[in-house]
Amino acid sequence: MQPIFIVGSGLAGYTLLREIRKRDAAMPVTLVTADDGTFYSKPNLSNALAAGRDAAALAGAPAEKMAADLKATLLTRTTVTAIDPAAHRIRTAGAEYGYGRLVLALGADPFPHRLEGDAADTVLTVNDLAGYARFREAIAGKRHAVVLGGGLIGCEFANDLAAAGMDVTVVHLGDWPLERLLPVEAGQRLAGHLSALGVRWHFGRTAKRVDTAGNGLRVTLDDGSAIDADVVLSAIGLAPRTQLAQAAGIPVGRGIRTDRFLQTGAADVYAMGDCAEVDGQVLPYVQPLMVQARALAATLAGTPTEAVYPPMPVMVKTPAHPVAVLPPATGVGGGWKVDATAVGVNALHLDADGRLQGFALTGAETGKRNTLVKGLGAKP
Numbered sequence: 136m137q138p139i140f141i142v143g144s145g146l147a148g149y150t151l152l153r154e155i156r157k158r159d160a161a162m163p164v165t166l167v168t169a170d171d172g173t174f175y176s177k178p179n180l181s182n183a184l185a186a187g188r189d190a191a192a193l194a195g196a197p198a199e200k201m202a203a204d205l206k207a208t209l210l211t212r213t214t215v216t217a218i219d220p221a222a223h224r225i226r227t228a229g230a231e232y233g234y235g236r237l238v239l240a241l242g243a244d245p246f247p248h249r250l251e252g253d254a255a256d257t258v259l260t261v262n263d264l265a266g267y268a269r270f271r272e273a274i275a276g277k278r279h280a281v282v283l284g285g286g287l288i289g290c291e292f293a294n295d296l297a298a299a300g301m302d303v304t305v306v307h308l309g310d311w312p313l314e315r316l317l318p319v320e321a322g323q324r325l326a327g328h329l330s331a332l333g334v335r336w337h338f339g340r341t342a343k344r345v346d347t348a349g350n351g352l353r354v355t356l357d358d359g360s361a362i363d364a365d366v367v368l369s370a371i372g373l374a375p376r377t378q379l380a381q382a383a384g385i386p387v388g389r390g391i392r393t394d395r396f397l398q399t400g401a402a403d404v405y406a407m408g409d410c411a412e413v414d415g416q417v418l419p420y421v422q423p424l425m426v427q428a429r430a431l432a433a434t435l436a437g438t439p440t441e442a443v444y445p446p447m448p449v450m451v452k453t454p455a456h457p458v459a460v461l462p463p464a465t466g467v468g469g470g471w472k473v474d475a476t477a478v479g480v481n482a483l484h485l486d487a488d489g490r491l492q493g494f495a496l497t498g499a500e501t502g503k504r505n506t507l508v509k510g511l512g513a514k515p
Contacts, residue, residue, distance in 0.1 A: 143240035144168035147408025154432030165208040172198025172211040180267045181291035182452045185298035190268035218383035220401035236403045241410040243373035252344035258367045277365035285312040289370035294453040297332040304335045316460045318471040321480040321495045328456030375410045390417045395441035397431045422447040446508045459501040463493035
C-alpha cells in the first residue's frame with residue numbers, strides 16, 4: 136500500500152495529519168516539508184511582538200516529536216520539484232517517491248513588492264517562523280517601521296509594532312484600512328484607534344522606492360513624498376503557491392482548483408489551505424482550513440466528505456480596536472446599514488429584501504457576532 140503524501144508542514148499539513156490520525160492510527164502517511172518541520176501557528180506571527188514572544192517562544196514541537204506523536208514519516212528540508220500524476224510519483228532533488236494519494240498543502244507566498252531603489256532588497260516579509268526570526272532581528276533597537284499595506288496582516292502588524300513602542304507608518308492604496316472587507320465607517324473607526332496608538336497613515340498611496348538614507352531608509356511614494364524609516368515591512372497580500380501543480384498539468388486559477396471534496400483535476404491529488412481554490416473560492420483563514428482538514432481526513436479514511444463551511448466570521452487581531460467581519464457571499468446585492476456607536480461600529484449587510492447576509496463589527500460591538508450569525512437570512 137503506497138502511503139499518503141502530504142506536501143507542506145504548515146497549519147494545513149499538520150492539522151490534516153492530526154485529523155487523519157483521529158480516524159486511522161495505522162494508515163501510512165509521509166509529510167514532506169521544505170523547512171525543518173517545527174510546528175507553529177502562523178496566525179500568531181502578527182501579534183507576538185507586543186507580547187514579548189520571539190521566534191523560539193512561538194516554536195512548538197520539533198519535527199521528530201511531531202513524527203513520533205502522529206506516527207508519520209517526516210522528510211524535512213526536502214523540496215518537491217515535480218509531480219507525475221499519471222505515475223502517482225513525486226520527485227525531490229535527491230529522490231523519487233510513489234504515493235497512493237497526494238495532498239498539496241503548500242501555503243502561499245507574499246506578493247512581490249516590485250520596489251525600486253538601492254535598499255529594495257532590505258524590505259521584510261513575514262510568512263513563516265524563519266521570516267519572523269529575521270524580522271525580530273531586523274527591528275532590534277530600531278525606532279520607526281513603515282508597513283506597506285493596510286489589509287488584515289498589515290493592520291495586525293501595525294498594531295503589534297505600535298503596541299511594542301515603535302513609531303509606525305502605514306502606506307495603503309485604499310481609502311481606509313481593510314476596504315475590501317469593511318464599509319468606510321468601520322474602516323475609519325479602526326484607523327482612528329490605531330492612530331491613537333501612534334500609527335500614521337498614507338491612504339491612496341503606494342511605495343515606489345526604498346533607498347539608503349544615512350543610517351536608515353527612505354521610502355518614496357508615488358506622489359513623490361518620502362518617509363524616513365529604520366525598517367520596511369511589506370504586507371501587500373499573499374499569492375497561493377500553484378507553480379508545482381501547474382507544472383504537472385493540474386488546473387489552477389487563483390489557487391489550485393478543487394471541488395468541495397478537495398479533489399484537484401488529477402486523480403488522487405488533493406489540495407487544501409492557502410494554496411487551494413475550493414469550488415471557486417480562496418479562503419486564506421484558519422476556520423476554512425479546519426473544515427477542509429476534517430472533510431479531507433474523512434475522505435482519505437474512506438468516507439467521501441465535502442467541505443461545507445458554516446458561517447465563519449473573520450477576526451482581525453487588532454487589540455487597539457478589534458474587528459469581526461462576515462462578508463456577504465459573492466453576488467449578493469443590497470448594501471450596508473451602519474450604526475456607529477460610542478463603543479464601536481455595527482454594520483449589517485442586508486440584501487434587497489432586507490435579510491441579513493453579512494456584518495462588520497468593531498470594538499465592543501464584536502461581542503454581537505454570534506447572535507448575528509444565528510440571525511443570518513432573517514430580517515433583523
